[in-house]
Amino acid sequence: MRRAxxxxxxxxxxxxxxxxxxxxxxxxxLATPLGPGAVARADLVLxxxxxxxxxxxxxxxxxxxxxxxxxxxxGTPTVVLLHPGELVGDDDPPLPREHHDRAVDAVLIAExxxxxxxxxxxxxxxxx
Numbered sequence: 001m002r003r004a005x006x007x008x009x010x011x012x013x014x015x016x017x018x019x020x021x022x023x024x025x026x027x028x029x030l031a032t033p034l035g036p037g038a039v040a041r042a043d044l045v046l047x048x049x050x051x052x053x054x055x056x057x058x059x060x061x062x063x064x065x066x067x068x069x070x071x072x073x074x075g076t077p078t079v080v081l082l083h084p085g086e087l088v089g090d091d092d093p094p095l096p097r098e099h100h101d102r103a104v105d106a107v108l109i110a111e112x113x114x115x116x117x118x119x120x121x122x123x124x125x126x127x128x
Contacts, residue, residue, distance in 0.1 A: 040072045047104065049080040053088035056103030056118045057095040070102035077119065080104045087114065 039045070047066050051059040058080045060066055070078060087107050088095060097103075107114040 037072065039069050040076075042073055042076050045070065045073055045076055045078040046108075047078060047080050049082055049086070049104075051086045051088060051095060052080045052082060052104060052107050053092075053094045054090060054116055055094050055097075056105065056116050057097045057101060058104045059095050064100060067100050067102050071100075075119075077106070078102070078104045079106045079108050079113070082107055082109050084110050 047058065047060075047070065049058045049060055058066075087109060103118060104116070105119045106116055
């Protein structure tokens with residue numbers, strides 16, 4: 001099974017490497033970087049976030065780094081990882097979305113996986 005690990009700077013994908021190894025600045029090379037195009041071959045994307053709503057809008061830190069990466073993997077299930085309380089409730093207004101923002105399919109919080117039902121992808125039985 002192939003696994004990819006992303007190391008992102010605020011402005012650029014620096015390295016994507018197979019087998020869970022990655023090149024970190026100052027630590028040397030642990031694997032051969034595959035380059036920014038490798039994200040398009042991912043089976044699943046786990047993205048960080050500061051908040052998300054039930055329309056799939058993910059709020060990051062404002063640099064657009066993950067949005068640029070997610071644009072390369074159209075159709076790949078994307079799950080945002082959030083802390084409890086960062087998933088906007090049904091009664092709250094949705095987060096603002098701009099033209100470059102990429103929607104997520106699900107939210108993973110401590111309580112479990114919340115499938116937003118916005119894509120053909122469906123969470124495993126018992127989740128969400």
